Amino acid sequence: MFNISHTREGGFNKTVLMDGFSGTTVELIPACGAILHGFTIGQPGQGLNLVEHYDGSEDFAMHVTAKGFRSCKLSPFACRINKALYQFGGKEYHIRKFLLNGNALHGLLYDAVFEETDCVAGEESAAITLMHQYRGTDPGYPFHFDCRVRYILGRDNSLDIKTTLFNQDKGLIPVQDGWHPYFQFGGSINELELEFQTKEMLEFNDDLIPTGKLVPYQEFGSIRKIGDTFFDNCFTLNFAECQPLCVLRDPKLGLQLEIRPAESYPYLQLYTPPHRNSIAIENLSAAPDAFNNGMGLITLEPGAQVDFETNYRVRSVGG
Numbered sequence: 001m002f003n004i005s006h007t008r009e010g011g012f013n014k015t016v017l018m019d020g021f022s023g024t025t026v027e028l029i030p031a032c033g034a035i036l037h038g039f040t041i042g043q044p045g046q047g048l049n050l051v052e053h054y055d056g057s058e059d060f061a062m063h064v065t066a067k068g069f070r071s072c073k074l075s076p077f078a079c080r081i082n083k084a085l086y087q088f089g090g091k092e093y094h095i096r097k098f099l100l101n102g103n104a105l106h107g108l109l110y111d112a113v114f115e116e117t118d119c120v121a122g123e124e125s126a127a128i129t130l131m132h133q134y135r136g137t138d139p140g141y142p143f144h145f146d147c148r149v150r151y152i153l154g155r156d157n158s159l160d161i162k163t164t165l166f167n168q169d170k171g172l173i174p175v176q177d178g179w180h181p182y183f184q185f186g187g188s189i190n191e192l193e194l195e196f197q198t199k200e201m202l203e204f205n206d207d208l209i210p211t212g213k214l215v216p217y218q219e220f221g222s223i224r225k226i227g228d229t230f231f232d233n234c235f236t237l238n239f240a241e242c243q244p245l246c247v248l249r250d251p252k253l254g255l256q257l258e259i260r261p262a263e264s265y266p267y268l269q270l271y272t273p274p275h276r277n278s279i280a281i282e283n284l285s286a287a288p289d290a291f292n293n294g295m296g297l298i299t300l301e302p303g304a305q306v307d308f309e310t311n312y313r314v315r316s317v318g319g
Contacts, residue, residue, distance in 0.1 A: 002126035002153065004119050011057030012037070015116065017126040017153040023047060024314075026153045032060050034114040034130045034149045035071040036181055041157055041255070041314050050257060050314065052182035052278040064111055065098055068273055068280065069180045072110035075147050075165065076134070078178030079234070079269060079288030080105055082209045084140065086291035088174050095140030103207060106180065108138050109147055117148075127152040133168070143173040145300075157314040164307050167300040175298050176286040177308045178269070183257055184278040185250035192279075193249040195223040196268060197241040202234045202287055202295075209289050210234070223249060231270035231279070234288055239263055246281060249317060259283070260311040266296060283310045 001020045006013065014037065017026040025047070027038030037054070040047040052070055054060040064072070077095075084095040084104035095104035114130035121127075129150045136142040145168055152160040165175050185192060201217035202210045217235060237245050244258035246268060261268075265283035272279050285308050286296030298306055 001123060002121045004121045004126050004128060010055065012060075015119075015128055017121075017128065017151065019126070019153060019155070019157075021155070022157065024153070024157050026151060026159055027053075028128065028130070028151060029060075030114045030116055030130050032057070032064075033072050033110045033112050034132070035073070036151075036161075037071065039159060039312065039314075048186060048253075048255075050183050050185065052184045060111075065105075068182070068271070069106045069110050070182050072106060072180045073112075073147070073149060073163070074107045074178035074180055074282075074284075075109045075163070075176070076141060076143075076145065076174070077104070077107050077176045077291055078282070078284050078286070080208060081291050082207070082289050086174075088291070089172065093140045093142075095138060097138050097140075101207060103209070104140070107178075108134065108141060110180075114147075114149065125152055125154040143171075144168040145173060145175065159312045160309065161312075162307060162309045164305055165300065166305045167302055170302055172302070173300050174291055175300055175306065176284070176290050176296070178265075178282055178284040179310070180280060180282050182273070182278040182280045183248055185253060185255065187250075187252075187277070189226050189272065189276050189279045190228060191250075191252065192226050193223050193251060194220050194226050194247070194279075195249075196220050196235065196246040196270075197238045198235040198268065199238050200236050202236075204233070204288075208232065210287055210293055210295065212293060223247060226272075226279070229272070231272045234267055234269045234284070237261065237266055237268050239266070244313070248279065248281065251317075254316055254318070255314060256317050258313045258315065260313070262309040264306075264308040265310055283308075
């Protein structure tokens with residue numbers, strides 16, 4: 001039997017989805033950007049949390065940007081906007097919320113308060129829906145939209161995450177969606193193995209802005225050790241290959257994380273932080289700087305909506 005509980009710990013008000021059969025839990029923090037705070041495999045108190053998380057609410061409030069936007073919802077844009085400027089509908093807009101080296105970074109909802117609108121638990125799954133109503137608080141994005149995130153924990157350590165963006169404005173609005181989870185297995189990522197299905201990598205300039213050129217890339221087309229490989233790159237996903245399109249494996253523990261994005265997430269961004277205890281594996285609906293380069297950018301009509309979906313699954317593998 002699955003169940004849903006609400007607890008307070010470390011200053012966080014948490015919503016916890018639990019599989020009573022396996023003990024697998026998913027921890028969410030609605031008031032902090034609807035972040036995925038935990039995806040723990042195994043029995044309570046003895047399991048492995050695959051998500052690098054925050055120490056508490058104070059840590060989140062003070063360090064969410066410095067710690068690389070761990071687990072944050074990236075909306076209505078992901079990654080970077082060049083010089084925080086873009087043009088839309090014949091007007092120029094300047095994002096103000098968070099800039100790094102003059103570029104806007106990771107959207108406007110990463111620390112937004114989401115409200116719980118629905119939850120249900122039964123024999124096969126537990127699901128919760130969280131909603132934020134954005135009403136043009138940043139002058140660089142004066143448009144109105146709703147962001148709805150639905151988490152579904154199912155059997156066999158399966159977690160579906162579905163995001164829906166609704167245009168509540170009077171005119172067209174530009175949108176992009178993404179996630180920024182950092183995954184870990186309790187040690188250095190140098191010892192982990194990685195595989196992801198791509199044929200090409202986006203070429204970046206020195207500010208990590210796409211140049212528009214695609215470079216052939218298949219170095220991790222089959223499972224191989226990460227070693228000292230450094231990532232801060234974006235790749236197109238090859239949906240001609242079979243799912244999962246990305247696998248992160250710990251051969252010592254005999255566990256692997258499988259990522260199955262829908263075609264609504266055609267880009268994969270990878271980042272290895274300096275401490276190398278986790279790796280950010282980010283599903284994106286469009287390329288970095290999409291508001292300028294148009295690569296995957298979606299323009300929503302008034303009253304329209306668009307869905308984005310990905311699945312995470314953890315399973316045992318042979319030694």
